[in-house]
Amino acid sequence: MRILNFMVFLFLINMASAQNYYGYLSDNYSGLHGVTLNPANLTGSKLRTEVNLASVNASVNNDYFYTDFGSLFEGSDIGDDQFNAAENNNFAISADIMGPSFMFNLSPKHSIGVITRARAFFNINEIKGELFDAFEDDFDSANDFSLNEDEFTSTLHGWAEIGVAYARTLINNEQHYLKGGVTLKYLRGLGNAYAKGTNLSVDYDADGFTPEVGTITTTGLIEYGSSQGISQNEDDSDFEFESDASGYGADIGFIYEWRPAPSDLDDESRSNYKLKLGVSITDIGSIDYEGAEANTYDITNSIDENTFESEEDFEDKLNNLYTRIATEDFTKVKLPTALHITADYNLDSQFFINLRSDLSLRKANELNTNKIDNAVVVTPRFERKWFSFYLP
Template identity: 30%
Template sequence: MFNPSHSNFAGLGGAIWNPATIADNRYSVQLELLAVDGHATNTAYRYTGPWSLKSPSEDFELESRYLQQRTGDRPNLVSVGVNARGPGLLLRLNSKHSIAVSTRVRAALQGNNVSQELIRNAVDEFENGGRFTDNKLNLNMNAFAEWNLTYGRVVFDEGPHFLKTGITVKRLMGAGSAYLQAKSMDLEVAAPNAASDTTVRIRNLDGAFGYSNPRAFDDLDTEEGGRWLRGQNTPGSGWGADIGFVYEYRPDGDRYRYRDAKGAEKVDHGRNKYRYRLAVAITDIGGIRYRDQTVAYNEIKTANLGVSNDEVNGIDLDNFDERIERILRAQDLSKDTKFVAGLATALNVDFDYHVGGKIYANAAVSQSLRGRYAIGMRQLSYAAFTPRLETRWLEIAAPVSLVNNYQMLAYGLMLRLGPLTVGSNNLQALFEKSNLYGANAYAELSLFTWANKRYKTPKKAKTPTQKVKTTQKTS
């Protein structure tokens, strides 16, 4: 959820939310050097341990003593990921047309629709005995790189009405993907100190499991991301797209038009012109097809599987593929050698109102369009209200959001000083670590040149008062 302020100076960052924003942009040229957004969040447990963004040197341990479970039986979600962009170039070709070329690397571990009892047993390492029915989950890991080409165009500009549209085409290089699904699972956990070696017995399971290049998640760094962008170590490939529209109501639109020295009519691209703005976009349409190093079991229907303590303990990113195949007795299952991991398709809508002067207010909703058991990355739906102070060189925004599929309240702060933007959409990670469901931070550095110099509407010339001579008639 990178910078929900939806500033007029978002540039390439705004194109991710809606590609139409690059048309009639406040920048003539923008070179995005690097932008990084990292997050970790969930709806099941509060973290009460010593670590926080304020105390990053403390050990971060997800032990049960540091986890306070949220009450209720609503299915849970979890998401941990990083999103890196750059380099990227935005260029305004003329008053109507703009283009942009950019790169991006994304990686995330996500859980959706995870039953409360199932996640509690996993955190407790299956130490509490009992029968647990109707368990569900959908776990996904995805890492990929993309090259993006964006085109934005002004399609209507007459009177107070202004409309622009944009499209982004994405070439995707899939570095790795994995998924584990249980549409229905009946578990029996052995009582503590039970004589049997069986820790968990899976009475019934209807699910799916697949992976391609699971080692892609071992060492995530800038060097590895560069290799993905060059198409190295990427067993998957695919295409994606974003499409969007932006409408602006400009009651004083004529004030921003002028004629240059040659008499041609021009529009001042350096200033915001609207009373209000409405933007709608669908982003991340498409997916990545994995064919190499790929294993998929998409019709898992099994019963009465005993799982030992040795099979459960110590599962991590280095061995989860082997462990889960052993737990599911994969040799008895039908195997496929390809699958498609979808992008985080979402509907983005925002309404921006010019309150007056340099003050704006933005209301935004991002609604995930991915199914409950979809394979691939997903956008966690959210709604945000963001007041902001916006100038060319300084911008301050304070988003208040309902995050994690509208379940959690979060507040943040964003600061832009010319080419540098820093912020967080979840300041609880800085000040309220005892009530911490997640953390988020982002930063961006870019170089740019402004759109054409601001044109000040000339004052109307005063009409000189003419002296009228009167002749007085005499009788």
């Protein structure tokens, strides 16, 4: 399946460079990466100038599979007890590549920057774990089972963006410092696909037509839409992204610093605050896909598992095995808009404690929209100009 292959592609990115920006984005020397969390970080930065050539961040989050550090390091086999097939399981895969970018201070109060990024998100929201098991295994089971699914949604979206960031100091007196910033983005869609299942029922008879071939009986509706912007070369070796989709987006943020006695703080760390509070909203906006199509299928049917497995592509399964009952155009794909609130407490100019809260402003069941995972992260931090250590 094209979509499944693309998911694997994202997963391999994560395995190749598995790192997370938690902790680092709140560092006073995070530079351009800190601007992606809050544009106000651009001005008053401890880096007067920065040039980024390339950096990669990726993550895979879920509440379906879990393990511990000991098992990872020991190379232990994965057991059935490490899978949590719940009533509503959720998956979120993301990849973020920052390309050539730069920032510099125009003056002590004004700073600008240009940031280029390529990003991809994949979400599965509120799917029954048993249904995910069945689809993942292509209904290759020796046991009968029946299950019902009220509703689940899934969205895959990739896009590139170029942003122009500006920030300035708004208030600067002896104890109080306030700055604000905004990043305006031009967005280029790389490809989009989404699916929504409603009132699904799946009944699997392992004996089926013959003892060796099971029968899959289904009812319900599946809505599936694709921009047709994600494809593979004939040799299946490379991905091609073809789309005329575009749009506009923005990030906006403010940061307040309390500086009760700046002269008493170690100047080496250049962190002349005792408490720093930040609030920002990122990924405001959407991308329009011209000519994208969404189809609704009635999946009421009873078929043998060999026939189901013979259709390798998810879209082929829908078109060849079930009944299309409606077709409509869709154009707009919303970005994963999120609210970020941070608090950074300076213990002694080298040691900090950071509290960061990330809250999705997109609902889990919002159609054809990606979302971040809600999170609250506490991070002790040791910070110097050329070296920092974080423990999120």
